Amino acid sequence: MPPSPVDVLQGTLDMLVLKALTWGPMHGYSILGWLRQTTDGELRIEDAALYPALHRMEARRLIDAEWGLSENNRKAKFYRLTTRGRRELRAESESWSRYVAVIGKVMTAAEQPG
C-alpha cells in the first residue's frame, strides 16, 4: 500500500500553480492534472481549494485569465502567467530552495551539539 499523500503546505499552492503555468496557458483542470501527475499523486490538493487561489492570484495580477475553448471543445477559462507572476515565481522558488536547504542542513546534521 502506497504511503498516504501529504497535504500541500499553506502558501505553497500559489507557487506550484505559478510553476505549472510556466508551461503555457492552462485551465484549472489541467493545472490540477499536471500537479497530480508531476507529484505522482503524493500531494493532496483539493479541487475546491484551487479556484479561490486562482482568483486571488488573478486579483493580484500574478496571472491573467481569458475564456477559450478546451481540447474537447468546451468553453474554459485559461490562465496565463503575467510578468509580475513570473517575477513572483522566481522570488518564491528561490526562497523555497533556500528554506529547503537550510531545513535539510539541520535535519541531516551529523555532529552532536557540543
Add this chain to the structure above:
Amino acid sequence: MSHTPIWRRYLRFVRPDVRADVDDELEFHLAMMVDAHTAQGVDRDEARRRALAEFGDITRARQLCEAIDRRQQRRSDWGEMLESVVRDARFAVRALRRSPGFTATIILTLALGIGASTAIFTIVRGVLLRPFPYADPDRLVRVYERRPRGDDRNVVSAGNYVSWVERARSFAVLGAHMAPYGISLTGDGDPIQVTTTDMTPSTMRALGARPAVGRTLVDEDWTGDGRVVVLSHALWQRRYGADPGVLGRRIVLDHEPYTVVGVMPAEFEFPAPGVDLWRPVTIDAMPANERRSHNWLVVGRLARGASVASASAEMRAIAGALEREFPQFMSGWGTAVVSLREDVVGGVRRLLVILLAGATLLLVVACANIANLLLTRAHARRREMALRGALGAGVGRLVRQLLTESVLVAVFGGLLGTGAAWLMTRGLLALAPSDIPRLGAVRTDVAVLVYALATTVLSGLAFGLAPVARLLAVRRERAPQLHTILRASDDRAGHGRQRSTRAAFLVAQLAVSLVLLTSAGLLLRSAHRLAAVDYGYRPEGLVAMSLDLPRTVYDSIRKQAELYDRILGRARTLPGVTGVAATTEGLGQSGAMTFSFAIEGRPSTNPSGREDPQPLRAVTPDYFQVLGMPVKRGRAFDARDRADAPSVLIINEALARLLWPSSDPVGKRISFEGRSGPWLEIVGVVGDTRANAAYEPAAPAVFIPYAQKRWNWLSWLTVVARTDGSRGADATVAALRAAVWEQDKQLPIHALSSVPDLYRQGNARRRFATVLTGAFAAAALLLGMIGTYGLLSYTVAQRRREFGIRLALGARAAQVTRVVVGEALGIAVVAIALGTVAALGLTRLLGSLLYEVSPADPLTLGAVTVLIVAVAWAAAWVPARRATRIDPAITIRDA
C-alpha cells in the same frame, strides 16, 4: 447548472458577470471530471455524483471566488473612471491652452459673474439669513404702539409697558429699553464718549443673552443701587485690553460710579451695532400711570404656543381695554407685534434682494456670453470633432470631452470668482451705508462657499450644454457626411441654425443688460433729482456739532444756557465762520422730541383735547438766518424774546397748512400745558425744511426761543456754524471741538461733521444701490459689446464668399457694411423690445429707492435704448469694415 437569465448574458458583453463566470468555470471542471469517470465505464449520474464528492466544498469555493472577483471588479471600475477623468482633464487642459486668450476671456467673465453674485450673497447671508445670536431667536418679537394716525412702530409709554407685563399672556418675558445714547466714560484714562443702552434686566432674560465674562444683568440689579454695568466685547478690548480682571472694576459714567459685572460676546449687538455698554433701569419705580410720553422700546419672547398672530390678537384686546380705561391718553392708539428679525432687517430686505437680483442678472449675461464664445469655438473645432468621430470616438466620448472642458473652465472661473467675491465683499462692506444692520455678522462661511459652488455648477451646466447640444444636432443631421467636413474648407450646412442659436443668446444677453441699464439709469435719475432737492435751507458750508451736558453737573437751565453762550461766543470768533446758531435737535437726524399742545379757542378733535405731538426745537435767535431758512410770515426770533419776555413760538409752513389751512396762524396762541395756558403766541411762519430723508415730505415743526426753554432735561444741543469756505470743513470742525473743550474738558461731543456729509449719509442706501447697479449694468454692457462683436465677426467669416462675390459684382462697400451692421441692429431691436417689456415689469421692484422718477420714465428708457443701439452699432463696425476689405479674387479662389 447555469441559471443565468438571458439579460444577464447580454450584460456580459458590456461588463463581466461575476456569478455566471464562476459558475461556468466550475462547471467546466466538473464536466472534465465526469468525462474522466465515464471513460472508465461509470454511468453519467454516478460519474457526476463522484465528481461532486471529489471536488470538495463547491458552494464555499464558489462563494470565495465570487467575493474575490466582485471586490476586484469594484476596484477596477473606480480606477478606470478615475483614470478616464484624469485623461479627459489632461486633454481638456491641452485644448484650452491652445487658445489662451479665449480661455482667459471665459474664465474672467465667469469669475466676474460668480464673484459679484457671491459677494452680494455673502452680504445677504450675513444680514438677512444668519440666525441672530440670541437663544431661539425666532421666538423674539418687538411690541410697538401704533399712533392714531400714521406711524405703526411708535415707541411705548412706561405705563403701557407695565400694563402689558401685567396682562399679556402671549409672552414668556417682556423687556423694555431706551434707544442707545451717548454718555461720558471718565476717571479711567482719557474721557471718551460711549454709547449706552439702558434696559430692564428682563430684556437680557427675554433675549436669552449669555455673557462672555461674568454675568449679564439680572432682576436683582435694581434692588441694589442699580449702579452696575455690562460691557460690550469691543469696549472691553479697546479700553481694558480684554483683561478678565475687569470684573468688579469701578468705572465713572456721566460722573456716577458703576461696577463692571460682565462682558457680552462680540456678536451681541443689541439693539444695534456700536453699543458699548448696558445699564439696568427699572420701570416699576416710575409712575405707572405715565402714559403720555412714549420713549421705550419693548422686546418680548413669545410664550410656548404663542405666535406673532396670536400675540397681536391678544395685544389688540389689551389695547382696547386700555383705551377704555385711559381715554384721555390712549384713545385711537393701538399696538403692533412684529418679529425681531423683521424689525431689524425688514427695512433692508428690498435693497439687498434687488442687489442680489442685479448680480444674478449679471451672471446670466456672463453665462450667455460664455455660451456664445463656446459655440464659436465648437464651430471652429468641428473638424477636430469630425476627425475624432471618424477615428472611432463615440458620441458619449465627444460629449464627455466637451463637458469636461466646460466643467474645467467653470471650476477655474468658480475658484477665481470665489476669491474675487472675498475681495468684493471687503469692498462692499467699506462702501455699504453704516445704517444697514448686522454688517458685523457678514463673513465668508460654509453657506457662502456652498452658494459659490452651486452657482459654479449651474453656470457650468448652463453654458456647457450649448456646445454639446450643437454637437449632437450636427451629428444627427449629418453623421453620414463627416468626410465632407474634413474636405470642405467652408462649411455652410448648419450655419443658419448655428447663427440663430447664437443670435438668441445675444438677444437674451442684451435684453438682460437693458434691464440692468434701465435700473441703473432710474437710480441715477433719482440721485440727480435728490441732488436738486430744495432742502429749505442751504446745507453747503454748514458744520454741525452735537453736545450733551451731563445733567448731574449742568442741572439748571441757567447753567446750561451760560455754558452754551460761552461756546457760541467763542465759536463766532473762529476764522472762516460767518455765523453760529444752536438748536436742541440735530439737523441730519429724525426722531426729534415731540410735544402735544392745545390751541386757544379751538377744541381739539382728539379725545385727549390736545393736537397730535409735533417735533419741537429750541433755537437761538439767528438760527433761521444762519441756516438760510426764509421767514414767510411774521418775524424771526430776536433780542426781544428773552426768558422774562412773553412766550413766543414760530411754526413752519407744513404745520400751518395742517392746522390753519385757511387762516393766518400769526397771532394765534397755543399751550404745551393745558387748556388754561400758559399761552405762547405764534409770531412767525418759516419755510419747510427736510430732514436727512430728503425724499420724505417736509415734516411739521415748532420752534421756541432757546432763552425761553423751560425743560432742563432738554439738555442736548447742536451747534451749527456757517463757514465761508475759506477754510476746509475739517479745520472748522477741529476748531469747534477745541472751542468746546476750552470751556469743559469733560464734555462729550456726539457727532461732528459737515452737514452735506450728513445728507450723504442719509442718502447712503440709495447711493449704494446706484453705484452697484451701475457697476453691474456697465459690466453687462461690456459683455454685450464683446458678444455682439464676436457674433458679427463670426458672421463675416462665414459669409466671406458671399461678400466677396457681391463686391466682385460691383456692390459698394457701404452696402456690405449695411448688411453686417443691419444684422447687429436687428438683434438689438429684438433685444430692446424684450428688454423693455421685462424692465417695465421689474423696475417696479425698485419702489422706494426711486425718487420722483417713474419706473417707466421715458427719458431713461429712451437713453438706454439709444445706448444699446449705439453699442450694437459700434460692436458691428469693426467686423463690417473687415467685410468690405475682402478681396473677391482671393476669397473665391480659396473656396
